[in-house]
Amino acid sequence: MKKKIVIVGLGLIGGSLAKALKVQDDYEVLGIDTDEETLLDACSEEAIGGKATVSDLKEADLIYLCVYPEAAVEFVRQHGELFKKGCIVTDTCGIKSAVCKGMEQLKERREFIFVAGHPMAGKEFSGFSASDPSIFVGASYLIAPCGAPDWAVEEVASLARKMGFGRIVMTTPQQHDRVIAFTSQAPHALACAYVMSPRCREHKGFSAGSYRDVSRVARINDVLWSRLFLDNKEALVTELDTLTENLKKIRDAVEKGEEDALRSLLRKAAKIKEEEG
């Protein structure tokens, strides 16, 4: 018998996940979305086999929560009592501490297994219409086991591999949020601050790769990213303060005309980048 997977939230990530899983023969993939239009699109594009009913939620072997952090916890608060014993619940949220804490509290009274996940993939467009399983190919899939048994963690990892992810990385919610503040959130904050320069209006014809790369993610979903930033406040503020301090060192060396100090700062950065290999 096919395993039953329910995907909650068919946006960019949920939609891509559905498309990537639907082609696997061993699974029946069903979906839930608050937007009827999205559900219809997902059905007609055959990204899902159909809308998940209450009895599907009861029978589900695996539930992917592909919604905002708060909504993920809220979905389980409302429907968690339906999930069968041993059902694996996993999420795809960009922050982990807040989600894991919420799930931890809910698990006490329920029998599902929670494994936190974060597919490190995306693009600067959102919604089901932008979904595309090729964004997963070769990317990292981060997993915070959160006390789940090994077989459940392995199941989530195995599905990620089937979806095309190139690397499974085990982490803790705390490490995840600290590093993600650096690798993902700070660049988004940075890109937004960058394009706010009055000189941005003049960039056409004067820009090449540097402008394109730094400004790319300024095309941001403000609702989603405000939530992610606020849910990871401490780590992100630390990261932005570190960045501002380092930027100030470069700025001050430029202003004071200290060529040696400036070169030494740039050389330090170049060395870090070169050594990442």
Next chain:
Amino acid sequence: MKKKIVIVGLGLIGGSLAKALKVQDDYEVLGIDTDEETLLDACSEEAIGGKATVSDLKEADLIYLCVYPEAAVEFVRQHGELFKKGCIVTDTCGIKSAVCKGMEQLKERREFIFVAGHPMAGKEFSGFSASDPSIFVGASYLIAPCGAPDWAVEEVASLARKMGFGRIVMTTPQQHDRVIAFTSQAPHALACAYVMSPRCREHKGFSAGSYRDVSRVARINDVLWSRLFLDNKEALVTELDTLTENLKKIRDAVEKGEEDALRSLLRKAAKIKEEEG
């Protein structure tokens, strides 16, 4: 008779320029470099027809200065008296005010024509071995005429088109430096400040496009970029201060948990980016 072009400095840009011009039938392309090894490589790869002698400098129709800003001015100070009347001297430096000012002073006593240029192309590797004319394809070529006659400006533009540049943009040294501080220098300063975070060491497995894009140009040539930064001190400091202020607005909204203010900042950035088309 073929026109004679001398390229001074056969690094990434000079080397790429030589390779792009060498395939044109109407030009004899010769080179000069302080490094004998580089000259030999350029000759054996047939990027240049040979080393330019003093008599080549006397006969040159066009001289490309593909060296650091100070060295470009210095080269003309030392050899400018050799150049024939009507010889077009042009540079490829990343900043324009300082170079144009230097050339302006030298022109008074000489008969060459100076046209300032800036091919907006590059990569995070330097030297002749990294040179590759394909980096020019479709890129912008910025020209500040600096009082040169139209036919000379058109000659520089026409050669840029032959090299594959997709867009010729006319500018002034002042506009150039103000906008370049934003589109090119700030992203380089930013990338360097960014990778200096202690969390950078942990990025592997936790990073995707955002990290890759923002950190890319941290692999910087510290000698070149220190000079470019210092030669454009005022505009760059203004740009970095603007960036820091805007970053602080985002940081403060996150720290104070002001979701509405944060969303409005991110929405503003997204709108700027979306409208760039």
